[in-house]
Amino acid sequence: MENTAPLKPTETELEILQILWQHGPSTVRFVNEEQSKTKETGYTTTLKLLQIMHEKNLVTRDEESRSHVYRAAVTEEETQQHLLGRFLDTAFRGSAMKLVMQALGNHRTTPDELNQIRHLLKKLEDDSSNADS
Amino acid sequence: MENTAPLKPTETELEILQILWQHGPSTVRFVNEEQSKTKETGYTTTLKLLQIMHEKNLVTRDEESRSHVYRAAVTEEETQQHLLGRFLDTAFRGSAMKLVMQALGNHRTTPDELNQIRHLLKKLEDDSSNADS
DNA sequence: TCAATTATACGAAGCTTTTCGTAAAAAGAA
DNA sequence: TTCTTTTTACGAAAAGCTTCGTATAATTGA
Incomplete structure (x- = not known):
């Protein structure tokens, strides 16, 4: 190989x-x-x-x-995921939250997009509440 | 100068x-x-x-x-803001939403942090509803 | 057929970024 | 004082990335 x-x-x-x-x-x-x-x-x-x-x-x-x-030969998603990981470490010391806050706060996001994020948040919350099942 | x-x-x-x-x-x-x-x-x-x-x-x-x-001689925040802008363009074609979704979805975020984001979302929503005042 | 066009291959120049060796000055220790 | 350590300054090597010139092969069309 x-x-x-x-x-x-x-x-x-x-x-x-x-x-x-x-x-x-x-x-x-x-x-x-x-x-x-x-x-x-x-x-x-x-x-x-x-x-x-x-x-x-x-x-x-x-x-x-x-x-x-x-x-x-690589997908957009996997590449983004990889780059994001690196970026998170080098620029935001690993704090996804800080990055998200800044991204949301400083770049125009439409109400619809905000809604999508809300849905994701809900899903994350649900997932974490039965994480240990 | x-x-x-x-x-x-x-x-x-x-x-x-x-x-x-x-x-x-x-x-x-x-x-x-x-x-x-x-x-x-x-x-x-x-x-x-x-x-x-x-x-x-x-x-x-x-x-x-x-x-x-x-x-x-530069603050962490302004630098992050600048880097984030560039990163958003080069890696996510400018879609803050996509970036946020990936960041939230793939990196451990605590319930407390999720809450903070929720607050921010609410604030963004409020702001946008009286944007033209 | 033969010249003009359009490809690929390849090496190397040109930049930027990072690393390092060396010199010289300052400080400290014996 | 004199030797050792610690520091700054500086230049240039080393490494990585981007751009380009040139050679050569394939294709087109006059």
């Missing part, structure tokens, strides 16, 4: 993953065009990044057609 | 800021010892970092005594 689990994309790698998650399997050209919407990026720069990500097993690629098609 | 506002500490700089926030103004030696609890770190490595942070205005220093005393 040489398939060491990946996870810990760099900033730019994460940008590319976002594109793949959002649009599904894509060619280098497509990824590059998406990337260029935000910031001028050379074609070979994108190519190189995808090749590196391929080596790291962050993406897989289909080499059938001449233009290889890359696809994310 | 050459006092350009700082903010955007690197990973290691953040670690050091955490130490300063937690323990207050400290000497290089102290910071280094704290740092070494986690990961072997050379004294001059810590020193250099603090010097760089000083140049960037991330910390100030008192040069009275021979051993300079460094102190954080």
